[in-house]
Amino acid sequence: MVLLSAPRWLRSRLTDRFWRVQDVLKYARHFRGRKNRCYKLAVGSVRRAFLKSTRARREKKRFLRALWITRIEAASLEHGLKYPAFISNLAKSQVELNRKVLADLAIYEPKTFKSLAALAQRRRQEGFLAALGDGKEPEGIFSRIVHQY
Amino acid sequence: VARTSLTSPPWPEVKLPDPVEEAKYHAEVVQKVNKMIAAGQYGRLFAVVHFASKQWKITSEDLIMMDNVLEAECGDRIRMEKVLLVGADDFTLIGRPLLGKDLVRVEATVIEKTESWPKINMRFWKRHNYQRKIIIRNPQTVLRINTIEIFPCLS
Numbered sequence: 001m002v003l004l005s006a007p008r009w010l011r012s013r014l015t016d017r018f019w020r021v022q023d024v025l026k027y028a029r030h031f032r033g034r035k036n037r038c039y040k041l042a043v044g045s046v047r048r049a050f051l052k053s054t055r056a057r058r059e060k061k062r063f064l065r066a067l068w069i070t071r072i073e074a075a076s077l078e079h080g081l082k083y084p085a086f087i088s089n090l091a092k093s094q095v096e097l098n099r100k101v102l103a104d105l106a107i108y109e110p111k112t113f114k115s116l117a118a119l120a121q122r123r124r125q126e127g128f129l130a131a132l133g134d135g136k137e138p139e140g141i142f143s144r145i146v147h148q149y
Numbered sequence: 150v151a152r153t154s155l156t157s158p159p160w161p162e163v164k165l166p167d168p169v170e171e172a173k174y175h176a177e178v179v180q181k182v183n184k185m186i187a188a189g190q191y192g193r194l195f196a197v198v199h200f201a202s203k204q205w206k207i208t209s210e211d212l213i214m215m216d217n218v219l220e221a222e223c224g225d226r227i228r229m230e231k232v233l234l235v236g237a238d239d240f241t242l243i244g245r246p247l248l249g250k251d252l253v254r255v256e257a258t259v260i261e262k263t264e265s266w267p268k269i270n271m272r273f274w275k276r277h278n279y280q281r282k283i284i285i286r287n288p289q290t291v292l293r294i295n296t297i298e299i300f301p302c303l304s
Contacts, residue, residue: 047280050269050271050282051271051272051273053271054270054271054272057268094245095233095243095244095246096199096233097197098204101197101204101206101233104206105197108206109195109236109241111238111241112236112241115241125163125165126165128160129165131158
């Protein structure tokens, strides 16, 4: 007699466990120690690696900007200007170069950077002269000397 | 008036050069640079271009990769218009903030349009059974800068 319905002792079995494990281990193959081979150790390491990479992608922007600023500061000090003076005077002269490009120019185009530093220096001096004004006393103020009577 | 610590400013006194003489000197320099450009006495030109909301320092035969889509087919020639700075070995032209379109011409060609490598974005809160993993592929465009040309129309 042929049994028409097969006995179902087991409802369903996981058949692709190997590939699920490989999905995690493939990101851990370059790690050090047992966490590149053993799934239990690899799960945590891979998760931490993903989190660190997402966080680092945000922090990379801050880090690179600080690096550019350091480089521009060093280059402008070679030409006798401090970084805040250099950047503010360049901005006041309507030169809209960002820090990345300024750092690249400071490394690869020293003559161009020197001319930008000279431009910033000249604008700084003009700013000082404008701040001093005419050199006359303002009206409506009596003399600065205070008489003690 | 008596001299105090505030009579003179804390910065050293500077004297600017005579404006008339300076204007003459400036005109001379501009004439010289114009002649140099007209005669073609420059080697390789570099330019700083504002493109795709970023600034790039480019020369000819340069490859540039943007992290977004460009509405141009592969092989299209593109002219980049926002040029901030152009320089050669002996002179630089600094734009305030941009240089004129009749002064510089930067041409580029679209080479390929691909997607970036699959970047993984993971969020995880410990002890809360919360983790999300998203794989992001950004569209990228690669351009090759063909030429940078300058024309002698300085004044």
